[in-house]
Structure formats: structure tokens, C-alpha cells
Amino acid sequence: MQTATIQTAAPLLEVSDFSLHRGAAAVLDRVGLTLRPGETLGLIGESGAGKSTLAMAVIGLLREPEVGLSGSLRFHGEELTGLAEARYRKLRGNRIGLIFQDATAALNPCYTVGAQIAEPLRRHLGLSKWDARERAVELMTSVGIPEPRLRLNAYPHELSGGMQQRVMIAIALACNPELLLADEPTSALDVTIQAQIMELILERVRALNSSAIFVLHDLALGAQVCDRIAVMYAGQIVEEGPSAEVLARPLHPYTRGLKSCVVELGSEDLQPIPGQVPPLNAMPEGCRFAPRCPKAQDVCRRERPAPETRDGRQVACWFID
Amino acid sequence: MERQTVFTLLDVERTYELGKAGWFGKSRGRLKALDGVRLELRRGDSLALVGESGSGKSTLVRIMLGLEPASDGRVLYGQHDLGQLDPAARKRFAREVAFIYQNARGSMNPRLRIADILAEPIRLHRLRPEAEMTGRVAELLARVGLPAEMAERFPNELSGGQIRRVAIARALAAEPQVIMADESVAGLDVSVQAQVLNLLRDLCREGGITLVFITHDLGVASYLCERIAVLYLGRIVEQGPTGAILGNPRHPYTRGLMQAFPKFGAPLTAPLKGEIPSPVNLPQGCRFAGRCPEARDACRETDPVLAEQAGRQVACHFPLEVAQ
Numbered sequence: 001m002q003t004a005t006i007q008t009a010a011p012l013l014e015v016s017d018f019s020l021h022r023g024a025a026a027v028l029d030r031v032g033l034t035l036r037p038g039e040t041l042g043l044i045g046e047s048g049a050g051k052s053t054l055a056m057a058v059i060g061l062l063r064e065p066e067v068g069l070s071g072s073l074r075f076h077g078e079e080l081t082g083l084a085e086a087r088y089r090k091l092r093g094n095r096i097g098l099i100f101q102d103a104t105a106a107l108n109p110c111y112t113v114g115a116q117i118a119e120p121l122r123r124h125l126g127l128s129k130w131d132a133r134e135r136a137v138e139l140m141t142s143v144g145i146p147e148p149r150l151r152l153n154a155y156p157h158e159l160s161g162g163m164q165q166r167v168m169i170a171i172a173l174a175c176n177p178e179l180l181l182a183d184e185p186t187s188a189l190d191v192t193i194q195a196q197i198m199e200l201i202l203e204r205v206r207a208l209n210s211s212a213i214f215v216l217h218d219l220a221l222g223a224q225v226c227d228r229i230a231v232m233y234a235g236q237i238v239e240e241g242p243s244a245e246v247l248a249r250p251l252h253p254y255t256r257g258l259k260s261c262v263v264e265l266g267s268e269d270l271q272p273i274p275g276q277v278p279p280l281n282a283m284p285e286g287c288r289f290a291p292r293c294p295k296a297q298d299v300c301r302r303e304r305p306a307p308e309t310r311d312g313r314q315v316a317c318w319f320i321d
Numbered sequence: 322m323e324r325q326t327v328f329t330l331l332d333v334e335r336t337y338e339l340g341k342a343g344w345f346g347k348s349r350g351r352l353k354a355l356d357g358v359r360l361e362l363r364r365g366d367s368l369a370l371v372g373e374s375g376s377g378k379s380t381l382v383r384i385m386l387g388l389e390p391a392s393d394g395r396v397l398y399g400q401h402d403l404g405q406l407d408p409a410a411r412k413r414f415a416r417e418v419a420f421i422y423q424n425a426r427g428s429m430n431p432r433l434r435i436a437d438i439l440a441e442p443i444r445l446h447r448l449r450p451e452a453e454m455t456g457r458v459a460e461l462l463a464r465v466g467l468p469a470e471m472a473e474r475f476p477n478e479l480s481g482g483q484i485r486r487v488a489i490a491r492a493l494a495a496e497p498q499v500i501m502a503d504e505s506v507a508g509l510d511v512s513v514q515a516q517v518l519n520l521l522r523d524l525c526r527e528g529g530i531t532l533v534f535i536t537h538d539l540g541v542a543s544y545l546c547e548r549i550a551v552l553y554l555g556r557i558v559e560q561g562p563t564g565a566i567l568g569n570p571r572h573p574y575t576r577g578l579m580q581a582f583p584k585f586g587a588p589l590t591a592p593l594k595g596e597i598p599s600p601v602n603l604p605q606g607c608r609f610a611g612r613c614p615e616a617r618d619a620c621r622e623t624d625p626v627l628a629e630q631a632g633r634q635v636a637c638h639f640p641l642e643v644a645q
Contacts, residue, residue, distance in 0.1 A: 046511070160596055162596055163596075191373075191538070191539075191578065191581040192577060192581045192592075193373075193596065194581065195580075195581040195589060195590060196593075199589060199590075199591045218583055220583035220585050221589075224583055225589055248585070258511060261511040261514065261515035263538070263543075264540055265539060265579060265582060265584070270518060270544065272519065273512040276480070
């Protein structure tokens with residue numbers, strides 16, 4: 001990928017100072033991110049870190065009255081936080097595609113696979129029934145579904161988990177979206193199928209010159225598929241930068257802690273991070289990671305560190321070494 | 322001194338009849354979940370059963386637990402045939418061999434407090450008098466790193482990591498010699514997974530417990546177990562010491578699994594194309610031939626047998642060379 005052009009292009013997605021509250025609890029706390037065209041970004045962290053929440057907020061699925069949004073989410077310069085639902089519907093499935101974790105749950109069991117792939121084509125691109133069907137066959141071929149014409153009439157339950165995930169990818173990419181959101185697209189699959197599906201998503205995203213945000217819990221996988229990585233902890237981004245560097249030389253104690261928990265082939269000793277993610281209604285005042293951090297000092301418990309630029313990445317820690 | 326043999330599996334086979342198409346229709350065939358599995362487990366061993374979904378890992382463990390009979394072949398527990406244990410021996414077997422279910426939360430009665438869940442096996446096997454029960458429950462909770470107050474909680478009040486620990490504590494409650502665990506760390510966050518893995522490893526090393534661990538994650542298998550058996554479509558394709566297998570995989574399937582495993586500093590590769598085929602009406606020849614990058618004509622004709630070589634057993638006509 002031509003890094004130079006990516007750096008200078010106008011951002012596709014700009015998240016700045018974005019918070020999401022449920023009642024008094026800040027599920028996302030002043031998150032900032034920039035995604036440029038053609039870039040792939042990984043959101044990494046433990047459950048409860050807010051990775052999926054951020055992805056769902058971007059695609060506008062968290063708009064109930066009890067959810068409080070502040071800050072800004074800009075897609076191509078257009079503010080998304082207060083966007084009318086009718087306008088959002090023109091983006092979803094069209095310019096922003098979405099792949100869910102559990103394809104079995106995300107696909108409608110009552111409609112054939114062909115009808116579900118054709119739906120966005122008919123709705124957003126206005127294709128005729130016949131054209132949409134033909135295009136669906138092409139899409140199924142492009143995501144590696146054997147005998148697509150035959151499978152067009154299959155119901156989701158007739159396909160394996162890997163094949164269902166391929167159908168989801170075909171739906172998400174049907175309208176050539178500029179941004180693809182993939183929420184744990186492979187965590188329900190075997191490693192062999194995971195590798196196939198990830199390769200497929202990357203290949204399609206590159207072919208369409210789209211950007212992608214992956215929500216992942218597997219650090220090594222993140223290093224393999226993402227240009228950039230944002231490590232999240234308890235609703236905040238603690239470290240963000242080029243994936244190779246962030247994971248090879250983590251600067252934030254949490255990133256370092258996560259990495260020492262990862263089981264690799266031939267791992268000798270795993271060092272779990274002590275303690276647990278604090279509950280949302282009892283977040284510590286200062287740095288949210290302070291109670292579990294081996295380097296925490298008084299200042300960490302008092303005040304939240306602001307993200308600082310260091311070696312081409314953003315790190316939110318009082319004691320970066 | 323030779324360690325005592327706990328389990329011996331001799332050519333174990335498990336087939337399911339698929340029933341008929343309609344009342345008078347033809348049989349729809351047979352599903353062979355396990356075929357010719359030979360395995361020996363000695364006291365203090367830790368064995369990982371590795372493979373994709375549909376490879377027969379869980380069926381194998383269910384047979385070793387006596388939850389279903391083998392269609393053919395023999396399963397020996399010590400010197401005795403598992404299918405022919407008398408009721409007293411059967412009950413002793415249930416105490417000595419504990420199982421940790423994949424779905425830890427689903428394996429617990431949601432209406433019982435943790436204290437009662439842990440006390441159940443102790444009461445059943447009359448291991449402690451009732452007066453010592455509270456103390457024993459606290460001891461078990463402490464063993465898995467949970468505070469004693471947990472005893473008063475209900476399963477749905479616990480987090481994913483905590484509930485797995487309770488499942489381990491319940492397995493320990495019966496004071497077993499063997500623990501079998503089905504994907505006990507799958508779906509956990511890495512930091513919690515690391516905690517649970519370290520706990521299981523300590524139990525094996527310090528408690529002298531024999532462990533059979535089902536996992537699809539080779540990293541977890543290598544961390545926890547001294548031996549690995551790789552299964553593909555109901556058959557063991559490679560088994561032996563973890564170091565030998567991961568250092569030098571000889572079966573192309575093992576190598577494929579290793580290459581697909583996400584690694585830092587290595588590009589993403591999908592070495593194995595396609596998916597595990599249906600175990601109904603298997604083709605002749607090697608089952609893996611359809612996905613094997615090394616397959617030749619001979620592979621499609623005759624089924625390779627598991628043979629001893631390079632310090633492990635491999636079922637392949639053309640095993641990979643040992644690297645220098």
C-alpha cells in the first residue's frame with residue numbers, strides 16, 4: 001500500500017472526542033481516531049473495552065433515546081451523530097458495509113441466501129430483480145462460494161459456518177462500500193477457515209480500494225491484517241499507531257500486558273494481567289487502567305493522561321518510557 | 322518405573338446410522354465419527370486433542386467418559402473394559418474421571434448457589450461429612466483463585482472467567498485422577514484465558530492430575546500439554562510429544578494448522594483450502610487427500626495407517642521431511 005498517498009488523502013472517517021453514555025456510565029470516553037481511504041484499522045482489547053460499541057456507533061445502530069452521544073463522528077466530512085435516520089439508511093449497507101461476528105444469527109433464516117445478497121443491490125442500487133440475481137451470482141463467486149447458482153436458492157442453515165460468513169461478506173460488499181466494519185468476523189470459525197476468510201476480506205477490500213475497521217480480540221491476527229491498531233481499554237483508546245510497531249514495541253503498559261497473555265506456538269510462560277476490567281458504573285477517576293497497572297503512581301490515580309504523540313503513535317499514559 | 326496406564330483405546334470406532342429417507346426409503350448412509358483410534362494415556366500425562374470442528378474430538382472424549390458406547394473396538398480404563406464396569410466400579414469411575422464441559426454456564430443449575438454446585442459431587446461420593454462442607458467449598462474456591470464469598474452467588478452473577486473457574490473447582494471437588502476438558506478456554510479474553518491456562522497447568526504439575534484437553538487452538542495445546550494428538554475426520558493423523566510435533570510436523574494437516582495459527586511478525590496465510598468434508602460415506606484413500614497440498618495418486622487409493630516414525634506416529638504416505 002502506498003503509505004504516502006494514504007497520509008495525505010482526506011480522512012474517510014474522523015472520530016474526535018467522541019463519548020457514548022448509557023445513563024451515567026461512559027461506555028466510550030473521549031475517543032479519537034482517523035481513518036484514511038484504503039487503510040485497515042484494528043480495534044483491539046478485552047470484552048467490555050467498547051470496541052463493538054464504537055463500531056456500532058459509527059454505523060448508527062446505537063441511537064436509542066437512552067444513549068447519549070457527544071463529540072463528533074464524521075464520515076467524508078458529514079457529521080453522523082445527529083444524522084436523520086432516513087439519511088443513515090442510505091449509508092448503511094451501501095457506503096458503509098457491516099460484517100457481524102455470528103453469521104448464523106445475522107442472516108435471516110426465512111429467506112434464501114440469494115434474496116439476502118440481492119436486497120442491498122435492489123434497495124441501494126435500484127437493480128431489477130433479474131440484474132440483482134445475476135450480480136448476486138458474481139458476488140458469490142468473488143467470495144469463493146462454489147456452485148453459486150445452486151447456492152442462490154439455499155437457506156442459511158444449509159450452509160456451513162464458513163460459507164455463511166462468506167455470504168455475509170458478499171452482502172456487506174455488495175454495493176462496493178467505502179468503509180467496511182467487521183466485528184470479530186472469524187472468532188466463531190476454525191483457524192484454518194479463519195485464515196481463509198481473513199484473506200478473502202483483505203483481498204476484496206483491496207480490490208475495491210475500501211477502508212476497513214476490524215474489531216478483534218486476537219492481537220497476532222490484528223498484526224497480520226491491519227495497517228493500524230487502536231488498543232482499547234474500558235472505553236478509551238490507550239495506544240494507537242502502525243500495527244507492526246505497536247505490537248512489536250508496545251509503549252502502553254496495557255498493550256504490553258495484553259501481549260504477554262497471548263499464547264503463541266511454544267509459549268513458555270504467560271503472565272496474566274492481574275485483576276479485571278472495572279465495571280462501568282465504578283470507573284476509577286484517573287487512568288482507567290491504574291488499578292491493574294504495575295507502574296501506577298499517585299498521578300495515575302488522580303488524573304487521566306491525555307494521548308501524547310510518540311514515535312508516530314498516540315499513547316495515553318503518564319509514564320511512557 | 323513405568324507409569325500406570327489409565328486409558329487404553331484399541332481401534333475405537335463410532336458410527337451413527339443416519340436413518341431412512343421416509344418410512345420405506347433407503348438408508349441415508351452412516352456417519353463415521355471415529356475410525357480406528359488407538360490411544361494410550363498414562364498417569365500424569367497431559368494430552369491435547371486438536372483438530373477442526375467435525376474432526377471427532379468431542380466424540381472421542383464422550384466415549385472415554387462412557388457417555389456413549391464405541392461401535393467397535395475396546396476402551397479400557399485401567400485393566401477393565403469401560404462398557405462392562407459393574408455399578409460400584411462405574412460410580413468409582415465417575416469420581417475418578419471428571420469432565421469440564423465446553424459450556425460451563427450451561428452445565429450448572431442456575432437455581433443452585435455456587436456452594437451447592439460444588440458440594441454436590443462431594444455429597445454424592447460421600448467424600449466429606451456435612452460439617453466440613455463450608456470449609457471444603459472455600460478451599461476449592463481458593464484453589465481456583467476465587468474469594469470465599471463467591472459461594473453465596475448464583476451462576477448468572479459470575480463473569481465468563483469466574484464461571485470457568487467454578488467449573489474447574491467442581492471437577493476438583495470429586496478429588497479426581499483424570500480431568501477431561503472440552504474447549505475450556507475458548508471464547509475467553511486473552512488475559513482471562515492466560516489465568517485459566519496457568520491454573521490448569523499448575524493442577525497438572527502440582528496435583529499430579531492426568532489431563533485430556535480438547536482444543537482447536539494449537540497454541541493452547543502446546544502450552545498445556547506434553548503430548549498432542551491431531552485428529553482429522555475421525556482419525557488420528559499425527560500424535561506424539563508436543564515438542565517433536567510442533568518443532569517438525571510430519572503430517573501436512575498438522576503443518577497446515579500451524580501455518581494458519583496467527584503469529585506476530587509473519588504474514589497471514591491460508592495454507593489449507595476448502596473445508597473439512599462431511600463424514601458421511603467417506604471416500605476411499607486418505608481422508609485428507611482432497612485438501613492436501615502434497616496429495617498424489619497413491620493417497621486417493623489407499624488409506625495410510627498410523628505408523629511410528631521420527632519419535633511420533635503419523636498416518637501419511639508421504640510424510641514431510643524432517644528439517645535439518
